[in-house]
Amino acid sequence: MAVRIELRKVRNYALKDVSLEVRGGDTLAVIGPTGAGKTTLLDVVAGFAPYDGAVFFDGAPVDRRPARRRSVGYVFQDTRLFPHMDVRSNIAFGLVSRGMPRRKAAEKADGLIALAGLDPLADRYPRTLSGGEKRRVALMRALATEPDILLLDEPLSSLDPATARCIGMELRRILERFCITAIYVTHDLQEAAEMACAISVINEGRIEQSGTLEDVLFGAVNEKVYEFVGAPNVLACETFNRIGHGLAEAGCGGITLLVPDDGRDVSRIAVYPRDVHLSRDMPPGPGVNRFKVTVVDSRDFGSVARVRVRAACGMLVSELPREACEAMHIGPGGEAYVILKMGGIRAIPARA
Amino acid sequence: MTLAGERGRFFWSALPVAAAIAAWEIAARCRLAPGDAAFPPFSAVLGELWDLTASGVLAQNFFPSLRRVLIGLAAGAAAGILAGAAIGWKRQAAAALRPILSLLYPIPALGWLPLLMIWIGLNEFLPVAVIFICSFFPICYTTASSIEGVDRRYVQAAQSLGASDLRILATVVFPLALPGVFTGLRLETGMAWRVIIAAEMVAIPTGIGAMLIRAESLVRADVIMACLAVLSIVCLVSERLLIFLERRLTRKWR
Numbered sequence: 001m002a003v004r005i006e007l008r009k010v011r012n013y014a015l016k017d018v019s020l021e022v023r024g025g026d027t028l029a030v031i032g033p034t035g036a037g038k039t040t041l042l043d044v045v046a047g048f049a050p051y052d053g054a055v056f057f058d059g060a061p062v063d064r065r066p067a068r069r070r071s072v073g074y075v076f077q078d079t080r081l082f083p084h085m086d087v088r089s090n091i092a093f094g095l096v097s098r099g100m101p102r103r104k105a106a107e108k109a110d111g112l113i114a115l116a117g118l119d120p121l122a123d124r125y126p127r128t129l130s131g132g133e134k135r136r137v138a139l140m141r142a143l144a145t146e147p148d149i150l151l152l153d154e155p156l157s158s159l160d161p162a163t164a165r166c167i168g169m170e171l172r173r174i175l176e177r178f179c180i181t182a183i184y185v186t187h188d189l190q191e192a193a194e195m196a197c198a199i200s201v202i203n204e205g206r207i208e209q210s211g212t213l214e215d216v217l218f219g220a221v222n223e224k225v226y227e228f229v230g231a232p233n234v235l236a237c238e239t240f241n242r243i244g245h246g247l248a249e250a251g252c253g254g255i256t257l258l259v260p261d262d263g264r265d266v267s268r269i270a271v272y273p274r275d276v277h278l279s280r281d282m283p284p285g286p287g288v289n290r291f292k293v294t295v296v297d298s299r300d301f302g303s304v305a306r307v308r309v310r311a312a313c314g315m316l317v318s319e320l321p322r323e324a325c326e327a328m329h330i331g332p333g334g335e336a337y338v339i340l341k342m343g344g345i346r347a348i349p350a351r352a
Numbered sequence: 353m354t355l356a357g358e359r360g361r362f363f364w365s366a367l368p369v370a371a372a373i374a375a376w377e378i379a380a381r382c383r384l385a386p387g388d389a390a391f392p393p394f395s396a397v398l399g400e401l402w403d404l405t406a407s408g409v410l411a412q413n414f415f416p417s418l419r420r421v422l423i424g425l426a427a428g429a430a431a432g433i434l435a436g437a438a439i440g441w442k443r444q445a446a447a448a449l450r451p452i453l454s455l456l457y458p459i460p461a462l463g464w465l466p467l468l469m470i471w472i473g474l475n476e477f478l479p480v481a482v483i484f485i486c487s488f489f490p491i492c493y494t495t496a497s498s499i500e501g502v503d504r505r506y507v508q509a510a511q512s513l514g515a516s517d518l519r520i521l522a523t524v525v526f527p528l529a530l531p532g533v534f535t536g537l538r539l540e541t542g543m544a545w546r547v548i549i550a551a552e553m554v555a556i557p558t559g560i561g562a563m564l565i566r567a568e569s570l571v572r573a574d575v576i577m578a579c580l581a582v583l584s585i586v587c588l589v590s591e592r593l594l595i596f597l598e599r600r601l602t603r604k605w606r
């Protein structure tokens with residue numbers, strides 16, 4: 001049975017009255033800039049960092065429970081594989097620590113090694129492993145003891161995009177299959193969105209906002225959250241005319257866009273890069289929410305390309321499959337057209 | 353390194369030794385130093401070393417010293433490593449034992465000798481006790497600092513995997529501290545030989561130290577030099593042995 005995690009008014013050298021809850025079997029992504037207290041938050045749950053306040057696992061306080069009795073698997077950012085043990089012994093360590101006979105532990109470790117496709121590495125020592133291999137081993141080591149809770153500290157950082165994508169997929173599969181309660185720390189919003197449906201934004205030791213990706217992206221409660229999740233394209237609206245049927249016309253830098261209207265006053269609209277479609281030729285059909293742009297540059301992030309374009313209303317970022325981007329043969333300075341997907345446009349209410 | 357490179361390095365290391373021996377031999381043979389007996393040539397020392405070995409005199413004096421060093425060092429190192437591990441690992445042990453250690457550590461091992469002579473008397477236990485004291489404190493010190501120096505992040509990793517304190521110390525912290533512990537052992541092995549020679553010179557009538565003093569009273573510089581050569585080689589061998597052991601234990605992961 002998956003364990004529910006609850007923090008109540010936890011404070012210490014890095015955290016300021018942090019309260020949050022992760023439902024059993026859920027994954028909570030904690031995002032925030034460097035130095036926000038993300039790792040300290042994990043250390044509190046793991047029992048490494050001192051704190052005032054209370055932590056509960058399934059409603060039971062664990063503040064006096066030492067780290068080794070918390071049944072928490074921790075994938076550290078720096079992996080912390082034991083350098084003097086080979087991969088098999090690293091993975092078997094937790095099993096032997098919890099009383100499993102050595103031979104049985106080694107057998108189980110071999111099973112996990114095979115599951116993760118690490119067979120050729122079983123007898124290798126950490127110093128001979130690549131960054132991605134170390135992360136995989138660290139993940140298997142944390143999962144070997146079948147912990148109630150899994151803590152992941154930026155498990156995909158400083159990996160090349162292809163490896164990060166591969167391990168990310170593996171992780172998602174594991175989180176779904178093991179039905180384990182997890183806290184996933186990252187500073188990458190995209191990564192957070194892919195790993196978890198619940199997101200908490202932490203900044204300077206405070207949880208600024210918790211909610212779904214949509215809540216955080218389009219309902220940022222304050223400037224800090226807004227600045228941090230500033231991933232969507234945000235366009236300032238000079239005019240905003242309701243035309244009924246839940247729609248409004250927003251004038252942004254000379255371009256008129258059709259946007260959803262929920263009755264609130266809107267000063268800006270946001271659209272996520274993946275909802276900005278790019279095309280080299282003028283797309284057929286009615287000319288709603290489409291306009292001409294100049295390509296500024298493009299960068300590849302694994303399987304996706306992010307193309308920056310300049311429009312009359314300002315800079316926009318479009319995200320599209322890399323192959324599609326390559327097939328279009330559009331380079332910096334080239335002209336193209338964008339279509340903003342209607343369903344992807346969010347109105348940001350005017351802030352008080 | 354290529355084989356040719358290896359040979360070249362050996363050549364450059366051996367050259368100064370060979371040159372020094374040659375200079376020694378020539379200087380002694382040309383009687384550059386006053387008195388034959390005070391400065392025998394290398395060949396004479398080598399001959400004397402052979403004679404001492406063949407007659408069994410060397411073994412008779414060397415093995416008691418070796419035995420004392422081995423027993424004293426083994427006991428001192430074992431106790432030092434245990435105490436050092438406790439001090440380095442447990443804050444309470446550090447608080448309780450550090451002050452005593454700090455007070456006793458600076459006392460030279462030979463300074464204990466007169467007191468130990470009163471307490472123990474002149475018997476086989478005396479040199480062993482001196483070696484024990486000479487090795488215990490420094491090894492305890494280096495072990496404690498090596499254990500303290502192990503990255504605490506590995507300890508946290510082991511804790512999160514459910515390991516007990518004792519298991520963490522035995523399987524994570526101590527192995528990672530081994531290089532530091534071995535440095536202490538190496539230094540103290542050399543020190544143990546220096547101390548045993550001094551102790552045997554002044555207080556114990558058997559062993560290499562006693563043999564040196566007897567040779568001095570007979571003005572046998574060749575015997576003294578032969579003994580010193582043996583000591584030099586023994587120290588070298590024991591250090592190499594410890595380096596070899598350390599490499600065996602840590603080469604896979606370092």
